[in-house]
Amino acid sequence: MASKKYDMVIKGGRVIDPALGFGKDAYVFIKDGKISKIATPTAAVEKEIKSLDADQIVDATDKLVVPGLIDIHVHLREPGREAAETIESGCRAAAAGGFTAVCCMPNTTPCIDNQETVKFVQDRAKDADARVYVVGAVTKNIEGKELSEIGDLVKIGAVAISDDGKYPQNPEIMRRGLEYARMFDIPVMQHAEDQYLSAGAVMNESYQSTRLGLKGSPPVAEEIAVLRDIALCRFTGARLHIQHVSTRQAVAAIRAAKKEGVRVTAEATPHHMVLTDDEIGKEFNTNLRVNPPIRTASDRDAVIEGLVDGTIDCIASDHAPHQDEDKDCEFDLAPAGMIGLETTLALVKTYLIDKGYLAWADAIRKMTANPARILGLPGGTLEEGSPADITIIDPDKKWTVKADKFFSKSKNSPFIGWKLSGQAYMTILGGRIVFKQ
């Protein structure tokens, strides 16, 4: 029997691929795990579809068909803290959130600063519901002292390096990290935080921290770190990627650096675009404790402005799972971080698209083509021959965030109970349906 011409066809949806500049009603044909073609609905195409079996056809009427979303900032907790998340559960959460690829940060136990640990993650991710790309550590055990064997990490597949969460305080180490990474043309991903200024802080320094008597991290702790590394980036000619930008001045610094031609890119999280530190005061909700902290309305607006004008290249969740036991405590004793893979798409829809800041195509670009470009990842497009990583979005689906519906092993989201709009309807990874609503 002859092999099928196609394995799957998605019909009836509006296809948006910012990388191709494509945005209209079309059919997507999949064969051997790859995009075979995108075709607008002509008589010939309709005829072609009629020859297919019904179970090969995915009906995407009233839905958006986009390249599989890519989240370049995720914590999968394995190895070391499997009770909070595993590679398997994290990837299931990714698929449920519409993500077909994630980049995992190296602050695991042991730290991802060697080939063995990279290999371990890659092995665990082989059959997972999302592609996992590894970000290795800049310094050994992310201690900010000695460079990791970055060449080894890249050789086995690391796509970038970062000491995420532990910004190298010593500028000399950061300089060497940037210079060394330049050899491999990978970016250094940077969590910007001058820890002299933020020592002991548990929230943003603002009127709210003053009111609550909580130690605040001043926005200038982020601004200084961003400015320092932009200067080092300019000097070394390396590639710098600023993670989870959260302050008005950091956005301004990145905007100016880009204008100047410094090789800097940036990401922001939905929670920094949606929340303000006013929220903490109501209940001392430990799920609002994140790093960088939720800041003021002015900072939130600046992050949105940066996203709109292109200063911020992509949207990343900074998915940071923590068990209930760890978050169920006094605010200042709680670990920082919230989960985000399963709420990112809906928060972007509800708070950026519905409010008129971004068109769908802009939002999709920041979750597909741009992250793929920054890290040189395959995917991020529906171009013929690309992996058939596809997200079908139900753009106006109304839903309420519920803790028991999360696929992530951890439920530490401040958005539980929120009513949102837009949701992943189906997630396809290499031609295989890994999630269906």
Place this chain on the structure above:
Amino acid sequence: MSRLHSRHLLGLEDVPKEDISLILKTTDSFREVIDRTIKKVPTLRGITVLNLFYEPSTRTRISFELAEKRLSADTVNFSTSTSSVKKGESLRDTVQNIEAMKIDMVVVRHSSSGAPYYLTKCMDANIINAGDGAHEHPTQALLDMYTIFKKYGKLEGLRVVLVGDVKHSRVIRSNIWGLKTMRASVALCGPSTLLPYEAEKFGCDMYTKMDEALDGADVVNVMRIQLERQQSGLFPSQREYTNLFGLNKDRLRLLNKNYTVMHPGPMNRGVEITSEVADGANSVILEQVTNGQAVRMAVLYLLSGRKEEGE
């Protein structure tokens, strides 16, 4: 029957004027009780109160404990130094275990801001905040307000200066909320490194010059300065602090004639306040301590929900 709006006292920020007035009015009757020969009433008989002290405290703990005993409550004392917290037990598990032994009210002192609020999520008991981090210390502010009220017969329109480490002081925060609710005029004074970010949003006058702050004030409430703040670089020396912000006899001349000097204790004599001023005729520092017990009796009584019984 008058009732407080909340069954807990977590802070003064959201406490309405009528509740503060009710507490101050109720304090009067308990102030009379502690002046009696037999300083005990059966008001809280059968009620068990847990004094949950996660942070060292002498005067607040004793003040609460005496208040409870004088209301005939059964009391249980807990301090972290002698508890299973040292074995790593969480706050939730600790309090839920104690509550399983049937307690009705909890007086909590904790170094984490918001810990009393967290307890309301963990247990059914009435919670009274006896100081949480740098957040609030409502009974201290209530006793301060009661002391001022007894002297002037009002709070509205008085000019009260709070001097010291505004950044880390829970006493100052509770005083700000309470005094502003009662329509007093509040001024904050301290080194700029100890005035926290955007403190002007509290709606108080702000000063870094002591003489300007004191000019025309009725009440000056001096806060203790901690040596560790100097060690962490927030001011250069106690000597310089004393020169710039210490309350001494010379500075008293700037105050209104019928001025009042207050301090929540413990005092660093010779640092933030001279002995001459602390022990002077216009000092109400020890009266604050006595009133503190009566205020705490009033709060315990009002929150216990047993207003009909007792005296």
